[in-house]
Structure formats: structure tokens, C-alpha cells
Amino acid sequence: MPILAPIGRIFLAFLAVVGRVTIFAVKTLVHCVTPRFYFRLIFKQMCEIGYYSLPVVAMTTLFAGMVLALQSYSGFSRFSAESAVATVVVISMTRELGPVLAGLMVAGRVGAAIAAEIGTMRVTEQIDALVTLSTNPFKYLVVPRVLAGLITLPILVFIGDIIGVMGGYIVGVNKLSFNSGSYIQNTFQYLETLDVVSGLVKAAVFGFIITLMGCYQGYHSRGGAQGVGQATTNAVVSSSILILIANYVVTELFFVR
Amino acid sequence: MSDSPKISLTDLHKGFGTKKVLQGVNLDVAAGESVAIIGGSGTGKSVTLKCILGLLTPDSGSIKIDGVEMVGADRKTNEAMQAKSGMLFQGAALFDSLSVWENVAFGLIEGQGMPRKEAHDIAIKRLSDVGLGPEIAPLSPASLSGGMQKRVGLARAIATRPEILFFDEPTTGIDPIMGDVINDLIVKCTRELGACALTITHDMASARKIADRIAFLYKGTIIWDGPVADVETSDNPYLQQFISGNTEGPLDLDLKHL
Numbered sequence: 001m002p003i004l005a006p007i008g009r010i011f012l013a014f015l016a017v018v019g020r021v022t023i024f025a026v027k028t029l030v031h032c033v034t035p036r037f038y039f040r041l042i043f044k045q046m047c048e049i050g051y052y053s054l055p056v057v058a059m060t061t062l063f064a065g066m067v068l069a070l071q072s073y074s075g076f077s078r079f080s081a082e083s084a085v086a087t088v089v090v091i092s093m094t095r096e097l098g099p100v101l102a103g104l105m106v107a108g109r110v111g112a113a114i115a116a117e118i119g120t121m122r123v124t125e126q127i128d129a130l131v132t133l134s135t136n137p138f139k140y141l142v143v144p145r146v147l148a149g150l151i152t153l154p155i156l157v158f159i160g161d162i163i164g165v166m167g168g169y170i171v172g173v174n175k176l177s178f179n180s181g182s183y184i185q186n187t188f189q190y191l192e193t194l195d196v197v198s199g200l201v202k203a204a205v206f207g208f209i210i211t212l213m214g215c216y217q218g219y220h221s222r223g224g225a226q227g228v229g230q231a232t233t234n235a236v237v238s239s240s241i242l243i244l245i246a247n248y249v250v251t252e253l254f255f256v257r
Numbered sequence: 258m259s260d261s262p263k264i265s266l267t268d269l270h271k272g273f274g275t276k277k278v279l280q281g282v283n284l285d286v287a288a289g290e291s292v293a294i295i296g297g298s299g300t301g302k303s304v305t306l307k308c309i310l311g312l313l314t315p316d317s318g319s320i321k322i323d324g325v326e327m328v329g330a331d332r333k334t335n336e337a338m339q340a341k342s343g344m345l346f347q348g349a350a351l352f353d354s355l356s357v358w359e360n361v362a363f364g365l366i367e368g369q370g371m372p373r374k375e376a377h378d379i380a381i382k383r384l385s386d387v388g389l390g391p392e393i394a395p396l397s398p399a400s401l402s403g404g405m406q407k408r409v410g411l412a413r414a415i416a417t418r419p420e421i422l423f424f425d426e427p428t429t430g431i432d433p434i435m436g437d438v439i440n441d442l443i444v445k446c447t448r449e450l451g452a453c454a455l456t457i458t459h460d461m462a463s464a465r466k467i468a469d470r471i472a473f474l475y476k477g478t479i480i481w482d483g484p485v486a487d488v489e490t491s492d493n494p495y496l497q498q499f500i501s502g503n504t505e506g507p508l509d510l511d512l513k514h515l
Contacts, residue, residue, distance in 0.1 A: 120353070128312050129350040132423075133413075134339045134368035 024216045028146055031138045041144035049110050049145070049211070050152030054159065056109055057102045061160035064097050065089055065167025073176050085176070086186035089168030094195045098161040100247055103206035106153065107239040111214040114145055115235035118218025119228035127219070142215045146208060153207030154200040161199065198254040205250055206243050213239040261324045263288045263421060263453040264309065269318035271304055278304045279315070280477035288420075291447055291454040293468035294479075295461065297499065297508070301477045302457040306425055309455070310344065311335050322421070340368060342421040343414035343452075345443075347429055349406040351398035357409055358384070358394035364417045383412040386449075387442050404435035408442065415446045422447055424456040428463045440466040461500050473499065475508070 072088045118141055121127050130137045165187060172178040214235045221231035262285035269282040278301045286292045296302050307313040309320055311327065320327040322338050330338075343364075351360045359366075361383050362376035371379075381391050387408040398406055407427065414422060427443060428436035440463050447454045447467075458464050464471055465485055473481040473496050481493045488500060498506030 117354075124348055125346045125350040126352055128307075128310070129344070129346055129352070131312060132310055132339055132342065132344040133364045134336050135363075140367075 020220075021213075021216055024219075025212055027138060028142050028212060028215070031136070031143045032147060036136075036139055038140060038144050041140070042147050045144045045148035046152050048113075049106065049148050049207075050156055053102075053106050053109055053152075053156060056105050057156050057160045058163050060101045060105050061093065061098055061164035062167040064101055065093055065164035065169075066171045068092055068097065068164075069168040069171040069176065073172075082176075083186060085172055085178070086168065086183045087190045089172075090165050090187045090191050091195055093164035093168070094161050094191070094199045095251075096199075096247075098164055099157045099199045099202040099206060100243065102153065102157045102160045102203065103210065103243045103247075104240055106156070106206075107210045107243060108236055110149070111210045111235045111239045112232045114211060114214030115218040115221070115231045116228055118215055119221035119231040120218075122219060122221050123224055123228060137219075142219070145211045145215055149207035149211030150204050151207075153203040153210075157199060157203035158196075161196070194254065198250065201254075202247060202250045205246050209242045209246060210239045213242065262286055262321075263290070263323060264455060265319070265321040265324075266305070266309070267319040267321075269305065269308060269320065270316045271301075271308055271313060272316055278477055279308070279318075282318070282474070282477070282479055284472055284479055284482070286453055286455055288453050289451055290470065291444075291456070291468045292470045292472060293456040293458055293464035294472045294474050295458060295464050295499070296474035297459060300474045302459075302474055303425065305474070306423060306455070306457050310342075310423065311338070340417070341419055342423060343417065343419035344423040345407070345410045345414045345425065345427055347426040349398070349403075349410035351406055351409055351413070353397070353399060355398075356395050357398060357401070360398060360409060361412045361416050363413065368417065379416065380412070383416050384409070386415065386446065387412045388438070404431045404438070407431060407435075407439050411439070411442055411446065415450060418450060420450075420452055422450070422452045422454040424454065424458075424467070426458055426460075427456065427467075428458065428460045433462075436460070436463065437466075443467050 068089050069085055072085045073082055076082050076084055076088075118127075121141070127137045127141070130140055169180075169183055169187070172183045173180050217231040217235040217238070218228075221227045264284070264286040266282050266284045269279050270277070271279040282301070282305055284292070284294070294302050294305060304313060308315045309322075309327075315328055318328065325334060325338070327334065327338060351357075352363065355363065358377055358380040361380035362371075362373070365371040365376040365379060366373060377394075381394060384391065384394060389405065389408055389412070393401065393405070398409065401409065422443075424443060427439050431439065443454070443456075444467060454467070456464070456467050465488070468485055470482070470484055471488055472479045473493070475495055481491060481496045483491065488496065491497065494507045498508050
């Protein structure tokens with residue numbers, strides 16, 4: 001069957017990539033818990049990933065919260081449930097929109113930058129130079145980025161959650177004429193710790209995925225500028241898809257009983 | 258142990274898929290000796306060097322440094338070898354994210370754990386050794402010319418006072434005058450350190466100047482090996498065609514792919 005052969009080849013190639021990414025991830029995790037640690041580089045990457053992504057995440061979550069308030073008010077007014085707007089905004093932001101939107105924005109900004117930087121280092125022999133200078137490229141390049149992603153994404157998402165809820169509040173009070181005090185009361189009345197914690201766990205998972213895929217694609221880039229460009233695209237696309245898949249998996253782990 | 262070669266390659270093989278790049282490379286480099294491996298593009302020069310540096314794993318054969326087998330060696334053995342060697346890459350391979358002095362001092366700070374202040378002072382001295390002033394120390398490597406980048410790369414290679422120096426196409430991509438400056442610096446640094454040097458190049462002027470001995474690599478094997486003085490008088494037709502630059506001769510030149 002000539003049609004089956006190419007399908008089989010694609011499937012085998014897919015399995016090979018999954019295997020390589022898994023080995024890369026395991027190797028990264030082992031290096032994350034064994035010395036030597038480059039604390040200066042971890043801090044630098046935390047600034048790159050967290051601090052410099054803050055404006056993008058803040059803008060995204062602010063407008064997401066504002067739109068969510070408008071949309072939920074418009075929908076809920078059909079069955080006189082307008083008072084649920086604040087609750088819907090805060091639960092949606094903490095559980096879903098905060099982590100997913102921040103994850104996707106950081107994937108575009110940071111995942112691409114990591115892949116481009118490490119990819120350029122690969123094709124210009126800088127990674128080979130690290131080895132000849134008795135430095136493990138995994139510990140020096142990959143681990144600081146992955147640890148920084150793991151640590152900073154939850155912080156970013158927590159800030160994004162607050163800004164998103166503030167966006168809902170601004171629209172709710174100024175545009176939809178909610179009473180300020182009752183909006184705030186409704187915001188916290190049904191909010192549970194698990195809502196926030198699940199979002200922060202998602203953020204840590206997304207931080208791992210974004211930085212891991214950026215490093216993996218950059219580390220294995222080949223063929224000069226074109227290869228680096230391809231690695232950058234692959235990093236953003238693969239981490240975005242994996243974020244959406246991981247989002248479902250984590251949601252099911254937390255909320256399906 | 259003292260009269261054993263510093264670097265010894267025996268029957269080294271390396272292939273990528275169906276393409277056999279190295280097909281039995283044999284070469285010894287003595288302590289304090291400078292050897293240049295010459296050959297055309299795609300003959301396996303870079304692959305040989307990468308195998309010695311541990312960046313590629315050979316399919317078979319032996320690589321001994323100071324009598325210690327490096328093929329299949331553990332991490333500590335590899336690190337010990339890297340600690341006593343320095344490498345100048347073809348494109349210098351300077352780290353973009355670090356300043357010039359941090360590049361030079363990298364092996365001292367990260368490899369030897371030297372304090373940054375002390376490493377900075379040594380980096381300035383090494384930059385001076387290659388004819389560069391302290392004013393370029395805080396600059397980014399990207400702001401330097403190709404020749405200056407090569408000199409910074411050389412300063413980085415000699416920063417830890419290595420016993421073995423590797424040079425990958427040291428004069429490629431720079432003008433002939435700067436190429437000569439680099440060659441002189443390589444000779445000066447190698448002599449001062451008393452190091453053994455292995456250079457891969459297709460620049461015959463560079464090979465004649467840097468090396469005591471030349472090994473000619475063709476189709477993955479060394480087909481001629483001898484003192485620099487014997488190159489011109491060699492009756493090896495392959496070597497003669499290579500150094501004369503003729504397209505007519507026994508060398509199997511696939512010009513479509515050059």
C-alpha cells in the first residue's frame with residue numbers, strides 16, 4: 001500500500017522527535033538538581049523572562065479582564081444573572097485566562113528569543129567553545145533558562161491575575177454601573193484557594209514548556225541563519241501547542257473527580 | 258610516559274549516515290611540536306579536530322592525550338583534557354553576551370573558579386600578549402573587526418596557559434596582512450607556552466609559518482606526513498597538486514560541490 005508508507009514515515013519521525021524531546025527534558029531535570037548552579041545566570045534569565053515580559057502580560061490580561069466583564073454581562077443579562085460577572089471574571093482569570101494568555105505571550109516573546117540566541121550560539125560554534133572551556137552547555141545555557149521559567153511564570157501569572165481582575169472591575173464599575181464595594185465582595189466571595197493555586201501550577205508547567213522548547217529547538221538548530229529562523233518558529237509553534245495540551249491535562253488533574 | 262606523543266590518533270574512523278568522513282586517520286604529535294593538517298574542503302579536517310576535542314564521538318579508533326585514552330572517557334577525564342587545552346575557532350566563537358575581557362577570562366572564572374578581579378587582570382595581560390589594549394576590554398565582541406575577534410579568540414585560548422593548542426582555520430576570513438599577524442602571534446604564543454599545537458588549515462602560507470610538520474589529509478586518511486621543509490620537494494602528486502592549486506591532477510575534485 002503506497003499510501004501507508006509515507007504515513008508510517010511521518011509517524012516514526014514524530015515518535016523520534018518525541019523521544020529526543022523527552023531525553024532532553026530528562027537531562028535538563030537531572031542537571032537542574034545537580035551542581036554546579038549558575039545563580040547569576042538564573043537571576044539574569046529571571047529578569048529577561050519575568051521582568052521584561054511584565055508589560056506584555058499586563059496589557060494582555062488587563063484587556064482580557066475588561067472584555068470578559070463586558071461579554072459575561074451581555075450574556076448573563078439574558079437570564080438576569082448580571083451579579084455573577086465579578087465571580088466569572090475572577091475564576092476565569094485565575095484558572096484559565098491568566099495562565100494561558102500569559103503562557104502564550106511569553107512563548108512568543110521569550111521562547112523565540114531563547115531559540116534564536118541558543119541557535120545562533122550553535123551555528124557560530126559558541127556552544128562548542130563552551131565545551132572546550134570546561135563548561136557544560138546544559139548547565140550554563142539550558143538550566144538557568146528552565147529554572148527561571150519555572151520560577152517567574154507563576155509570579156507573572158499572579159500579577160496578571162490581579163491586573164485582569166482589575167480590568168474587570170474597571171469595566172464593571174465605570175461602564176456597567178456596578179457598585180464598587182459589591183463588585184469587590186462578589187469577586188472574593190466564591191474565589192477558592194484552589195482556583196489560584198491551579199493557575200499558578202499551570203504557569204509553572206507552561207514556564208517549563210516554553211523554556212525547554214526554546215532551548216531544545218535552539219540547541220539542535222543547524223544550517224546557519226535559515227536554521228536559526230526555523231528553530232525560532234518551531235519553538236513558538238511547539239510550545240504554544242504544548243501549552244494548550246498541558247492546560248487540559250492540568251485542568252483535568254485539578255478539577256475532574 | 259615522557260617520550261610518548263602528546264596527541265596520538267590511531268585508525269580513527271567517523272561517518273555520518275552512509276558518508277564515511279574519516280577512514281583510518283593515524284597521527285602523532287609530540288610535546289612542544291606544531292603540526293598542521295592540510296587538505297581540501299570536505300576531506301575531514303574539522304571532523305578530526307572535533308573528535309580530538311570530544312565534540313564528536315568517533316565510530317572506531319583511538320585518541321590518546323598524554324597516553325590517556327579519550328574515546329569513551331568519562332566526564333572527569335574529558336574535563337582534565339579540556340583544562341590543559343586551548344582552542345581558537347574559525348569564526349573566533351566569542352560569546353556575544355559577554356564583554357571582551359569576560360570572554361578572555363571565561364576559562365579562568367568558570368573553569369578554574371578564579372575571582373573575577375584576578376581573572377580581569379590576567380585577561381588584560383593576555384589581550385596585551387596578542388597586541389590589544391585594555392580599552393577594548395569592556396567592549397562587546399560584535400563591535401570588533403574580524404582580525405581583532407581572532408586575536409581575542411587567541412587570547413582566550415592561551416588564557417589558562419594550556420599545554421595543547423588547537424587552531425581551526427586561523428587565517429580564514431581575514432585579509433593577508435592580518436592573517437600574517439595572526440600567524441606570528443600563534444608562533445609567539447605557542448613558543449612562549451612551550452605548548453604542542455595542532456592546526457587545521459587549507460592556507461599553505463599559514464601552515465608553512467605555524468607548523469614544524471605538515472600532514473596532508475585526503476578522503477579521510479593522511480596520505481603524506483613530513484617536515485615543512487620537505488613539502489616542496491615531496492614527490493607525492495596529490496600534495497604537489499594541492500600546494501600548487503592546479504585543478505588538473507590526481508586529486509578527485511568534485512568541482513560542482515566546491
